[in-house]
Amino acid sequence: MQIRPLLTTLAVTPLVAMLFWLVKLRRRKGARQMSTGAPRQAALDAVR
Amino acid sequence: MDLILTAHIFGGTLAIAAGFVAIAAPKGASWHRKSGMVFFYAMLLMATLAVFMAGFRGVAPGGNIPMGLLTMYLVVTGVQAVRPPGPPRVKRHLVRLCLALFIASGSAFLDRQTKFRVSCVCRSARCSRHSP
Numbered sequence: 001m002q003i004r005p006l007l008t009t010l011a012v013t014p015l016v017a018m019l020f021w022l023v024k025l026r027r028r029k030g031a032r033q034m035s036t037g038a039p040r041q042a043a044l045d046a047v048r
Numbered sequence: 049m050d051l052i053l054t055a056h057i058f059g060g061t062l063a064i065a066a067g068f069v070a071i072a073a074p075k076g077a078s079w080h081r082k083s084g085m086v087f088f089y090a091m092l093l094m095a096t097l098a099v100f101m102a103g104f105r106g107v108a109p110g111g112n113i114p115m116g117l118l119t120m121y122l123v124v125t126g127v128q129a130v131r132p133p134g135p136p137r138v139k140r141h142l143v144r145l146c147l148a149l150f151i152a153s154g155s156a157f158l159d160r161q162t163k164f165r166v167s168c169v170c171r172s173a174r175c176s177r178h179s180p
Contacts, residue, residue, distance in 0.1 A: 011150070011157040017071045018146035025139055 052097055059094035060152055063087050067149040084145075088127050091148060095119040115151060122148040 066087040073079035095116045102112035126144030129137040 007157040011154045014067065014071065014146045014149040014153060018142060018150075021075075021142050021146075022139070025142070 052101060056094055056097040056101065059090045059097065060156055063090035063094055063152050064149070064156060066090060067145075067152070070145075071149075084127075087145075087149070088123055091123045091152065092120060094152065095123070115155075119148050119151050122151075 063086075066083040069083040070080050070087055073083065098119075099113055099116035101107050102109040102116065122144040126141050126148060129140040129144065
């Protein structure tokens with residue numbers, strides 16, 4: 001029975017979960033900034 | 049069987065199980081918090097015993113002592129990142145605890161086919177995976 005793929009999958013699951021949640025956090029942060037207009041306001045402040 | 053090694057294996061097994069529960073549970077929910085604290089203490093137990101065995105019994109100390117200390121650092125600072133006082137630093141918490149869990153699960157599962165003795169089902173004498 002081939003058990004190595006199963007063990008490898010179990011071993012790398014934390015890394016995959018980390019990447020998934022990092023992307024999710026980044027998207028959430030981007031959506032929050034879009035809704036508040038924070039980057040636009042920062043750019044306007046920099047120009048002033 | 050050796051008590052310290054048994055406790056190390058017990059802590060590691062508990063930590064991996066609790067870590068997977070924490071990954072699967074909704075973040076910030078009661079299950080995540082409870083299994084996360086189990087993961088925290090089990091990882092500390094496992095890493096402390098790993099450093100002890102590496103240092104005093106000479107079990108590959110060059111690799112195991114830094115790895116055990118790094119694991120302890122990641123676990124302690126990862127939990128501290130979402131504890132008051134101060135704002136919760138979710139990204140730091142996520143990266144550090146996932147890396148710590150990867151160290152535990154990688155040590156347990158990667159390249160351990162000889163430890164989990166699995167006999168091949170092909171029954172062929174010429175098969176390289178066929179265990180006697």
